[in-house]
Amino acid sequence: MTRAFAVLWLSGFAFFLSFLLLLSALPIFARRMGASDSAIGLIMGSFALTSLALRPATGWAADRYGRRPFMIAGALVFTLASIAYGWTAGAAGLLLVRLVHGAGMGLYPTAASAMVADVTPPQRRGEVLGFYGAAGSIAMAVGPMTGIALVGRFDFTGLFWIAGAVAAVALLMTLTAVDETLVQPRAVPFTAGSALSAAALFPSLVTLCLMFTYGTQVAFLPLHADAHGVNPGVFFLVSAATITVARGPAGRLSDRLGRPPIAATGLLLAAAALVMLAFSEGTLGLALAGAIYGAAYGTAQPALMAWCVDNAAEGDRGRAMGTFYSALEIGIAIGAMSSGLAVARWGFTITFLATAGIAIAGATLALTRTR
Secondary structure (H helix, E strand, O other): OOHHHHHHHHHHHHHHHHHHOOOOHHHHHHHHOOOOHHHHHHHHHHHHHHHHHHHHHHHHHHHHHOOHHHHHHHHHHHHHHHHHHHHOOOHHHHHHHHHHHHHHHHHHHHHHHHHHHHOOOHHHHHHHHHHHHHHHHHHHHHHHHHHHHHHHHHHHHHHHHHHHHHHHHHHHHHHHHOOOOOOOOOOOOOOOOOOOOHHHHHHHHHHHHHHHHHHHHHHHHHHHHHHOOOOOHHHHHHHHHHHHHHHHHHHHHHHHHOHHHHHHHHHHHHHHHHHHHHOOOOHHHHHHHHHHHHHHHHHHHHHHHHHHHHOOOHHHHHHHHHHHHHHHHHHHHHHHHHHHHHHHHHOHHHHHHHHHHHHHHHHHHHOOOOO
8 A cells, every 4th residue: 555556546446436426326317318218328338438539649648748638638527517407408417517527537447447457566467557446336335325425415406516525625635745756658659559559459359348238238227226215326326335445356366267267257257136126026036136247347357457468568568558458438328328228129138138248248258368
């Protein structure tokens, strides 16, 4: 627990908390504005489109110009976009702000993860990246339920201002307490090939399968729970708690046993969680599904992130993280948008079961590699 890691962790916590305060509230906000199921899937998934568009360029630029400028830019975008939700009128306006909001996610985490890798010993990379990810997990534990509670107390506009203020904390910390960690800038011209890391492509494909499941549940779990009179924050609270517990031990196991078997285990757990979610109607079932999904994500994600960095040179870590997060955003976008069409046609149960099949396919893919 160095000062550099502690500051990065706290700044990351504020950044992700700002995002997660809105996670459960936005689909409900969109529904009350008259958006259809397919429109809600598009709105929630569109966040990943602009994030995805910026990931490769951010990874390349973070290796050339440093990590810190892109963390600052991402936190600033989050601050402004969070507030702007309160000024939208209709689904089209909400979609536009969501696209802008996604740009912040394309900037900050890509550069911040590369910075964490810079200050981490290689032999403990899985463990430390797992602990860094716990910042987002704890934010997940408190964010969605708090967001719903804040809507009840201050309405949606008040929630949006609070989320903007939390993002401003991340911006202030990055401006005043984060030092640059890039030692050897990599002066490579920006091209489609130079923006991606070949070493990170295969684990990124497995990551896409994992995040497909995330895109589905983040877009439609709040509506599924709301239809049964259950606070969707229950799922996110329990899920985040188990993610937080699982990350460190799972990261250590991936350091010792290898990345593929740990990643595959996590994906199989994700499939089990989605099957349970498909048939859950009450608070207990939602909580159990959240616990299993949290164990799944907390097991798979640190292993996959470390897998992407393992074979990358020091000056290529930004590109490796850009590739990883590009796959992450593609998975979220495809999961959210395709599930919107599936829910409209077949309902929640069939959609969640089909998504479990994607998780099983990802686990199978991971096990075709030994490292």
